[in-house]
Amino acid sequence: MDIGCNKGNDALKWMERWDTWGFFSTQKWIDTVNGMIAGGHGYACPVSGSCVTARQANKDMPEYPIGLCVEPMQANIDLLHKVSSALGYTANTQRGSFHIVQAAVMDKASPNATISFPDGEPGQETLGLEAFVQTDVPLRTVDMLAAEFALDRVDILTIDTEGADPAVLRGAVQTLRSVRYIEFEVARMKTNTEWEHHTLHSVVADLDAKGFDCYWAGNNAKLLSMNRCWDDSFERRVWANAACVKRGDPWSAVLQRFAKP
Numbered sequence: 001m002d003i004g005c006n007k008g009n010d011a012l013k014w015m016e017r018w019d020t021w022g023f024f025s026t027q028k029w030i031d032t033v034n035g036m037i038a039g040g041h042g043y044a045c046p047v048s049g050s051c052v053t054a055r056q057a058n059k060d061m062p063e064y065p066i067g068l069c070v071e072p073m074q075a076n077i078d079l080l081h082k083v084s085s086a087l088g089y090t091a092n093t094q095r096g097s098f099h100i101v102q103a104a105v106m107d108k109a110s111p112n113a114t115i116s117f118p119d120g121e122p123g124q125e126t127l128g129l130e131a132f133v134q135t136d137v138p139l140r141t142v143d144m145l146a147a148e149f150a151l152d153r154v155d156i157l158t159i160d161t162e163g164a165d166p167a168v169l170r171g172a173v174q175t176l177r178s179v180r181y182i183e184f185e186v187a188r189m190k191t192n193t194e195w196e197h198h199t200l201h202s203v204v205a206d207l208d209a210k211g212f213d214c215y216w217a218g219n220n221a222k223l224l225s226m227n228r229c230w231d232d233s234f235e236r237r238v239w240a241n242a243a244c245v246k247r248g249d250p251w252s253a254v255l256q257r258f259a260k261p
Helices: 009-018 026-036 074-087 142-148 165-170 200-209 250-257
Strands: 066-071 097-102 114-118 134-140 156-159 181-187 212-217 223-225 239-246
Touching (some): 009 156, 026 074, 165 181, 165 200, 181 200, 200 212, 200 239
Antiparallel strands (some): 181 239
8 A cells, every 4th residue: 555656656655566477567657657658747766667466476377466545635546547447457457456546644534524635746746635736635534544445454555745755654454464675765854744743653552562673764775773773863953764664574574674773
């Protein structure tokens, strides 16, 4: 489940990782997106279509990945539908289900709730709830989405909401019981967002109590533990990403190998 899916490339990468058929291709998705928004908004971070996939690990074990690409902005939703239709990456295919869901995600919502959210140019990555030119979109929690799509488990939860990540995590209490891996954005420098009212330490401590080890995820193939090596300087107003893994999961030992001593 990808909250704040934007142009969909990260969600597709997880679909491809689980795909034993060779059906989903992140590189095809990126190329198609770039062709549709030529001259428009690019990627805030460098993107790559390469990843290790289940097909490379075990071709004899069929998997049918289910992905939820959750995005509130109408221009991005339109783009996502165009790209998924062009590539045939839609719901209920014979090789997996890729669901595009228009919703803003927070910690509390009711079935018919909506919230004003800005619209922008296709692919724009920096709009949060505080921006202007608002339109009404459905409001959901992670737990509501998991129930609506009858997901018996959520292996991966990624969050990139331009400031609402702590609230998204608070609305995922039931879902986090099955989650193996979480990524979320730390944006302490953003004003008028959840990060103005919640410290990173409080978020990490809450996840720790739920059985997760959290790390700073850098660009140097190294991780720095927030649980074992906490330092108050982590609260500095920077833009970075955190990666958390459920203790006892096979991936936990893998992440520990990449953690700085």
